[in-house]
Each structure stands twice: as C-alpha cells, then as structure tokens.
Amino acid sequence: MNAKHATYPGAFHPLARLLHWLMALLILTMLFVGVGMVSTVSEKHQWLLALHKPLGVTIFVLALIRLAVRWRHPPPPLPADMPLLMQWVAHASHWVLYALMLSLPLVGWAMLSAGGYPISLGGSWHLPPLLSFDGETYAWLRVTHRWLAYLLFVTVLGHMGAALYHGLIRRDDVLPSMTFPRRETVVVEPVIVTPTASEPPSSEPPRV
Amino acid sequence: MTDPSRQPPSNQPWRWALIGLAVVVLAGAFAYVAGWLTPQRLSSRRLVDTLQEGGGVHPGFRRNHAKGVCVVGYFESNGEAASYSTASVFAAGSRTPVVGRFALPGGNPYAPDSSVPIRSFALRFALPHGEQWRTGMNSMPVFPVATPQAFYDQLVATLPDPATGKPDPKKAGAFFASHPETGAFLAWVKTAKPSASYVTETYEALNAFYFVDGTGKRHAVRWKVTPVATDDAGTGPQAGDPDYLAKDLQQRLAQGPLRWHLRVTLAEPGDPTNDATKQWPADRHTIDAGTLVIESEQPQDSGPCRDVNYDPTIVPEGIAISDDPLLPARSAAYAVSYLRRTSEEAHLPGAARATTPSEHP
Ligand code: HEM
Ligand code: HEM
Ligand code: HEM
Numbered sequence: 001m002n003a004k005h006a007t008y009p010g011a012f013h014p015l016a017r018l019l020h021w022l023m024a025l026l027i028l029t030m031l032f033v034g035v036g037m038v039s040t041v042s043e044k045h046q047w048l049l050a051l052h053k054p055l056g057v058t059i060f061v062l063a064l065i066r067l068a069v070r071w072r073h074p075p076p077p078l079p080a081d082m083p084l085l086m087q088w089v090a091h092a093s094h095w096v097l098y099a100l101m102l103s104l105p106l107v108g109w110a111m112l113s114a115g116g117y118p119i120s121l122g123g124s125w126h127l128p129p130l131l132s133f134d135g136e137t138y139a140w141l142r143v144t145h146r147w148l149a150y151l152l153f154v155t156v157l158g159h160m161g162a163a164l165y166h167g168l169i170r171r172d173d174v175l176p177s178m179t180f181p182r183r184e185t186v187v188v189e190p191v192i193v194t195p196t197a198s199e200p201p202s203s204e205p206p207r208v
Numbered sequence: 209m210t211d212p213s214r215q216p217p218s219n220q221p222w223r224w225a226l227i228g229l230a231v232v233v234l235a236g237a238f239a240y241v242a243g244w245l246t247p248q249r250l251s252s253r254r255l256v257d258t259l260q261e262g263g264g265v266h267p268g269f270r271r272n273h274a275k276g277v278c279v280v281g282y283f284e285s286n287g288e289a290a291s292y293s294t295a296s297v298f299a300a301g302s303r304t305p306v307v308g309r310f311a312l313p314g315g316n317p318y319a320p321d322s323s324v325p326i327r328s329f330a331l332r333f334a335l336p337h338g339e340q341w342r343t344g345m346n347s348m349p350v351f352p353v354a355t356p357q358a359f360y361d362q363l364v365a366t367l368p369d370p371a372t373g374k375p376d377p378k379k380a381g382a383f384f385a386s387h388p389e390t391g392a393f394l395a396w397v398k399t400a401k402p403s404a405s406y407v408t409e410t411y412e413a414l415n416a417f418y419f420v421d422g423t424g425k426r427h428a429v430r431w432k433v434t435p436v437a438t439d440d441a442g443t444g445p446q447a448g449d450p451d452y453l454a455k456d457l458q459q460r461l462a463q464g465p466l467r468w469h470l471r472v473t474l475a476e477p478g479d480p481t482n483d484a485t486k487q488w489p490a491d492r493h494t495i496d497a498g499t500l501v502i503e504s505e506q507p508q509d510s511g512p513c514r515d516v517n518y519d520p521t522i523v524p525e526g527i528a529i530s531d532d533p534l535l536p537a538r539s540a541a542y543a544v545s546y547l548r549r550t551s552e553e554a555h556l557p558g559a560a561r562a563t564t565p566s567e568h569p
Contacts, residue, residue, distance in 0.1 A: 035242035038544075039251045041356045041537035046521060046529065049539075115546070116516060118340040124525040126338035135515025136554035142547055143556060153238060161231050168223040171215045 010173050011181035013073035019066045020178055024156075026059055027101060031153050053108070054121045060105035063098065079172045093159055100152040106130075107148060111141035250360055252540035256548070258363045259541075263315015267552040268509070268562025271545040273328050273344075275319055276311030277406075277454050278511025281465065281502035283333060289472055289497035292427050293419035295526030296335050298497055304333045308502065309513040310406040310457065313346065320450035325400035327453070329411035329433065330518035331500070339524040342516075344538075345411035345432065347403070351484035352393040356537035362387070389485040405456045407466045407502075410434045415520060415538075416481035416530040419472070428475035428530065430488065433468035433500055457505050468500040481530040515553075517546035 012020065030052065037048035078087050112119045113129035114137040120126050131137060167175030176182055236245075243251045259271045266274060287300025297304045309330045312319055326348055333341040353359050365383030366375040384390050403409050412432040419427045437460070449455070460466060473494045480486050508514055521529050521539040529535050551559035 032238065032241050035238065038540065039241075039243035039249075039253070041250055041252055041255065041540045043531070043533065043536050045252075045536040045540045115550075118338050118522065118524075120339075124337070124339065128338065133515070135550040138515070139547060139550035139554040139556055139559075143551065157231050157235060160234070161227055164227040164230060168226060169219065170217050 010076045011177045012075055013069065016066070016069050016073060016075070017178055019062060019069060023059065023062055023066065023101070026055060026062070027152070028156065030055055030059060031149060031156075034149055050122065053119070056105040056108050057121060057127075059101055063101040067098065076173075076177050079170075079174065082172075090162065093155060093162075096155050097152070097159065100148060100155065104145065104148050104152065107141055107145045111138055111145055114138040114141055250357055252537075252544045255356065255360055255363075255537065255541045256544045258360060258367075259315050259545075262363060262367050265560055266315070266317050267560040268549050269317045270311075270315075270549060272315055273311040273313055273330075274315050274317040275321075276309050276328075276508050276513075277457060278506045278508050278513035279308045279310065279457075279502045280504050280506070280512060281306050281308065281500065283331075283470065283498055283500050285498040286496070287498075288495045289419070292421050292429070292472070292474070292495070293526040294422055295341065295419075295524045296339070297333050297341060297524065298526070304335060306500065306502075307332045307334075307512045307516060309508065309516070309518065310453070312453075318450075321453045322402045322450070325397060325402045327403060327406055327409050327411075329406070329409075330513070330516075332513075332516055332518065333524075335524050340522055341524050341527060342518050342520060342522040343413055343431070344518040344520050345413050347409040347411050348393070348400070348414075349396055349412060350392045350487055351414045351534070352390045353387065354389055354483045354485045355533050358387055358389070359534070359537070362390075389483075392485060392487070404452070405437075405460070406453050407437045407457065407460055408435050411468075413520070414484045415532045415535050416475070416484075417523065418528040418530060420526050420528055426528065428479065428481045429472050430475075431470060431472045431497075433470055436467040436469070436499075454505075454507075461503070461505055466502045468502075470497045470500055471495070472497050482532045484532060484534055515550060517542050519543065 011017075033048050033052050033055070037045050037052060040048075078090060082090075109119060109127060110130045113131040114134050116133040116138075118126055119129065163175055163178070166172055173181075239245050243249055243253075247254075256271050263271065263274060270276075283297060283304045283306050285298050285300060285302045285304070287298070289298040290300060292298075296302060311328045311330070312321065312324055313326050313328060314324060326346055328344060328346045330344040331342070335341065353362055362383055365379045368374055369376045384394060410432055413430055416428055416430050419429050421427065471494050473488060473492050475481065475488055476492060479488045479492070506512070519539050519542045521535055523529065548559070549562070552562035555561055
C-alpha cells in the first residue's frame with residue numbers, strides 16, 4: 001500500500017507536501033525566533049516572545065494533523081537501491097523530527113507552568129498550567145527546551161543536507177517526491193477512470 | 209522504482225560544495241541570530257554576567273536585588289482606575305491576591321541594610337483566568353539611565369577595582385560626566401538616606417506603561433505605592449545590626465497588616481514614556497486605585513517569592529508596556545538571572561550549587 005496516490009504514486013500526497021513545506025518554514029522561523037529573543041535586549045525581545053508562543057502551539061496542532069494525513073496517505077518507499085543503513089537513518093531521523101515538533105511545544109508549555117508564568121497566547125487567551133509552580137522543575141524543563149531545540153536544528157541541518165544529497169548527487173526520486181514529482185516516473189498503467197471509483201486504483205498487483 | 213528516464217548519479221565537486229554551502233549558511237545564520245558570533249553585542253547574558261562581576265556569584269540568589277524578604281497579602285481596588293484600564297484587578301471592590309518581595313538593590317545577598325539608600329518592592333498580582341500582573345518598583349524618583357546600553361556602561365564603570373574593592377572614582381566620574389541624564393538621580397541620591405524600615409517608603413515603577421480602557425483607548429501611566437505607615441513604630445536600625453529591615457518588618461507585621469495606596473499618574477501629551485530618567489511634572493492627574501495590604505512575611509529562601517521572576521513586562525489585558533527601552537532589557541535579563549538561580553537550586557549539571565535553605569547563613 002505504498003504507492004496509493006493515483007497521480008503520483010512515487011510521491012507524497014499533495015497535502016503532506018503542503019504541510020511539510022509550511023511546517024519547515026514555521027519550524028525554522030521558530031528556531032531563529034527562539035535563540036534570537038533570548039539574546040536580544042531590544043524591543044524585539046517582546047514581540048518575538050509574543051510570536052513564539054502561539055506559533056509553537058500552531059506547530060503542535062499542525063504536527064498532529066500531519067501525522068493523521070500520513071496515516072491516511074502513507075509515504076512512498078525510499079528508492080530500493082538505497083543502502084539499508086541509509087534507509088534506516090532516513091526513517092529514524094524522520095521520527096526524531098516528528099518527536100521534536102511535538103515535544104518542544106509541550107516542554108515550552110510545561111516549563112512556563114512550572115515557572116509560575118501566565119501562558120498567554122495573545123490577548124486574554126491563556127493556556128491552563130500543565131504542572132504546578134516549582135522553580136527547580138522550571139530549570140530542568142527550560143534547559144531541556146533549549147537542548148531539544150538545538151537537537152531539532154542539528155537534525156534539520158542533516159535532513160536538509162541529505163535531501164540535497166538525494167537531489168544533487170544521487171539524483172533519485174526522493175527530492176521530487178516532496179517537491180514536484182515527475183509524472184514520467186509513474187510506473188502504473190494508465191488509470192482507467194470509472195465513474196463509480198471512489199478509491200484510486202492501486203499500482204500494486206492484486207493479492208492472491 | 210526503476211526508472212529508465214532517471215539521470216545517473218553525479219559526483220561533481222560543485223554539487224557537494226553546494227550542499228555544504230547550504231548547511232554552513234543556515235548554521236551560520238543561526239549562530240549569528242543567537243549572538244554566538246558577536247560576543248561584543250549587548251545581550252541579556254552579558255548584562256547578567258556584568259551584574260555578577262559586580263556582586264559576585266551567590267548560587268540560588270537573584271543576580272540583582274539579591275537580599276530580600278517575601279511578603280503575602282492582597283490588593284483591594286476602589287474602582288477609581290477602572291475607567292482607564294479594563295484589567296480586572298481595578299474593578300470596583302475586587303480583591304486580588306499578591307505575593308511580593310522587599311529587597312535591596314545589588315548582587316550581594318549579605319550586604320548591610322545601611323549600605324544603600326534604596327529599597328525595592330516587587331509585586332505579583334494573581335488575576336482570575338490565569339492572568340498576572342508583575343511589577344518591580346524602587347524607592348527613588350528617577351532611574352539613573354534611560355537605555356540598556358547606558359545601564360551596562362554604568363555597571364562597567366562602577367565595577368569594584370580589584371585593588372581597592374571599591375569602584376574607581378575616576379572611571380565612575382567619567383561615566384557620569386558623559387551621561388548628563390544621570391543628573392536628576394545624582395542630585396536625589398546625594399541627600400538620600402537608607403531608611404530604617406521597608407514599610408515607610410514610597411516605591412515607584414519608574415518605567416511608563418499604558419492603561420487600556422473599554423473603548424480601546426490607551427493612557428500613558430506610571431504607578432507607585434505610597435505607604436500609610438509613616439510613624440516609627442518599628443525597631444529601627446540597631447547599632448551594628450546589618451539586617452534590621454527584616455526584623456523591623458517582622459515586628460510591624462506582628463502588630464497587624466501594613467498598607468500602601470496604589471497611585472497611578474496619567475501622562476499629558478508630550479510627557480516622555482521612554483525615559484525613566486525624567487519625572488513627569490508634579491501637577492499630573494494622579495488616581496488612588498486602591499489599597500495594597502501586606503499581611504505576612506517569610507524568609508526569601510523558603511518563601512513563595514523565591515522562585516518568582518518579577519518580570520515587569522508580564523501584564524494583564526488592560527495594561528500594556530510602553531516604548532521604554534529598559535522594559536524589554538529587564539525582561540530578557542531577569543529571565544537569564546531566573547534560569548541561573550533556579551538551575552543552581554535544582555543542582556543542574558554545570559550550575560553552581562545552591563545551598564539548601566537551612567545552610568544559608
Ligand atoms: C524545519 C525543517 C524541516 C522539517 C521539520 C522536515 C521534516 C520532515 C519529515 C518529518 C519528513 C518525513 C516525512 C514522512 O515520512 O512522513 C520529511 C521528508 C522530507 N523532507 Fe523535510 N523537513 C524540513 C526541511 C526540509 C528541507 C529544507 C528539505 C530540502 C531541502 C526537505 C526535504 C525533504 C524530503 C525530500 C523528504 C522526503 C524524504 C523521503 O522520501 O522519505 N525537508 N521532512
Ligand atoms: C516547535 C516549537 C518550538 C521551538 C522550535 C522552540 C524553540 C525555542 C528556542 C530555540 C528557544 C531559545 C532557547 C535558548 O537559547 O535557551 C526557545 C525559548 C523559549 N520558548 Fe520555545 N520553542 C517551541 C515552542 C514553544 C512553546 C509552545 C512555548 C510556550 C508556550 C515556548 C516558550 C518558550 C519560552 C518562554 C522561551 C524563552 C524563555 C526565556 O526567556 O528564558 N516555546 N524556544
Ligand atoms: C536595563 C536595566 C535593568 C537591568 C539589566 C536589571 C536587572 C535586574 C536583575 C537581573 C534582577 C534580578 C531578577 C531575578 O533574578 O528575578 C533585577 C531585580 C530587580 N530590579 Fe532590575 N534591572 C534593570 C532596571 C530596573 C529598573 C528601571 C527598576 C525599577 C523600577 C528595577 C527594579 C528591580 C527590582 C525591584 C528588582 C527585584 C525584584 C525582586 O524582588 O525579585 N530594575 N534587576
């Protein structure tokens with residue numbers, strides 16, 4: 001059930017691609033906003049912090065939607081000629097990315113709770129505290145938030161490098177699968193459109 | 209996925225260089241934004257490092273206003289400020305719980321109470337629905353400087369000289385001479401005396417804020433708390449006692465709650481909101497918004513104010529920060545100080561170890 005999508009069997013579902021690039025933009029923005037705001041003493045500190053919290057919550061919600069889309073439309077397989085270890089690293093790094101985009105906002109929320117801060121997302125909109133007020137817990141979570149964010153950034157760097165390696169060196173189908181899939185890579189027979197077909201035909205041979 | 213039309217792999221060096229460039233540029237931009245490539249830039253870390261240089265590192269303690277005491281009470285609004293701000297803390301008859309802290313400026317938690325003529329009062333109001341209002345006020349009419357850079361320069365110019373243990377008068381003099389905005393503060397401090405009590409002082413927020421009313425209109429304000437107690441009911445300084453303020457407070461609270469009026473001054477057009485070195489003219493309309501009542505005190509190493517960061521930019525709906533450049537700098541620097549001291553309490557790896565409360569002298 002890997003190549004489920006009719007038009008681009010070797011590619012991510014268009015919604016998955018939209019979410020990937022939208023979230024790549026948001027997550028990179030968040031990482032820069034985060035390290036920038038804790039360093040600056042200018043008025044940027046205030047509006048970056050005001051942006052950071054609602055944007056972080058948005059990323060959390062989008063990540064959940066993205067996983068649902070992934071479950072409904074499984075991703076295409078990696079090229080069969082990719083070394084097994086490389087495939088394993090690719091898959092592991094994707095799960096690390098998903099884990100971080102879900103855990104960072106939760107740690108951010110929990111750390112503000114433990115610090116006894118109001119968790120305002122703009123205006124009078126407040127999240128309830130996840131934990132009770134405790135300075136020591138705050139310190140652990142705040143430092144965790146920092147190192148998880150650094151880990152996310154390093155993983156994104158490696159991920160981007162790997163994607164470009166696929167696109168520029170190996171020149172396989174991996175980069176197009178997340179960008180503009182080439183129609184000529186489609187290996188299915190021409191799709192026969194039947195008026196009643198609600199489910200796109202599968203490219204896989206029927207099971208016996 | 210065999211694809212006859214696929215291009216063969218290519219190992220040309222420029223392709224590798226392009227990948228490397230993309231990674232290096234992104235990592236470099238990140239390091240630049242984080243301030244790692246520009247250690248000379250004024251950052252929150254650098255401000256707190258310099259405070260530490262002056263006051264020493266005292267694990268678990270605030271990096272400024274290190275010596276202090278926790279207090280608990282409430283604020284009772286009389287409704288006078290409600291037509292200027294929608295904040296629920298100002299609704300007529302509302303009562304808002306408060307956790308506060310009296311302190312001395314400076315990074316040394318063992319400084320004698322008579323060593324500075326300034327005391328401070330910080331308040332955290334807990335409003336309904338998770339909202340909060342935090343403010344940190346000093347017992348002085350103006351702040352010496354208007355910008356974070358000038359604050360930093362003042363810190364550096366008044367660092368203790370390793371030879372004498374005291375600031376070098378030449379350096380300090382040069383700083384004040386080149387910063388005429390410090391004049392009002394210097395004139396005040398010349399005659400200021402260390403008070404015998406925390407509770408007889410007036411504490412001023414100094415930075416300007418906005419009150420936002422029901423129609424969305426903003427009113428530039430500054431607030432302060434003025435004491436009801438003006439008598440000398442306390443113990444006063446005892447000869448040779450460096451910690452008389454806490455004892456005085458304890459004794460007065462044993463006789464009953466202590467009160468302050470929260471007074472809010474409204475700016476006229478043209479009054480500066482971005483310059484804490486300038487007082488607003490004395491005839492500005494001032495409202496008495498209600499009474500702050502302090503009922504009990506606790507030592508800061510075990511009291512409820514210990515792990516509170518009195519970041520003055522934490523305000524509820526109905527209050528907004530102004531364009532005063534000190535406010536974001538305070539917010540950023542207090543967060544650094546807060547993380548350092550809580551990390552020391554938590555004995556995080558790499559943090560200096562804070563002693564447990566019972567080990568504090
Ligand atoms: C913050 C930035 C980014 C994040 C968090 C991110 C996250 C992810 C995740 C989680 C996947 C796995 C999708 C799945 O299997 O469900 C993925 C796939 C992919 N990403 Fe990214 N990405 C980011 C930036 C980029 C960039 C900058 C590029 C390209 C230059 C890129 C190219 C790709 C490609 C080609 C795939 C498909 C890999 C495959 O076929 O398995 N991504 N990304
Ligand atoms: C994907 C989501 C997120 C990312 C990538 C992210 C990233 C970061 C980064 C890089 C920093 C700077 C760390 C440092 O240098 O010490 C930071 C700080 C911070 N984050 Fe996040 N964050 C995320 C979500 C959140 C959320 C949801 C919240 C709160 C609801 C939050 C609250 C904060 C706060 C308050 C700080 C600064 C605290 C201080 O000044 O000490 N973050 N974040
Ligand atoms: C850029 C200028 C300033 C810097 C860098 C600065 C720095 C600091 C730091 C690092 C702390 C310790 C915070 C903590 O660990 O919780 C502190 C405490 C404090 N500051 Fe400032 N400060 C500045 C300006 C001001 C001004 C203008 C006022 C006066 C209204 C003020 C009043 C206070 C008070 C009252 C406290 C004690 C709060 C408490 O009791 O916890 N500060 N300051």
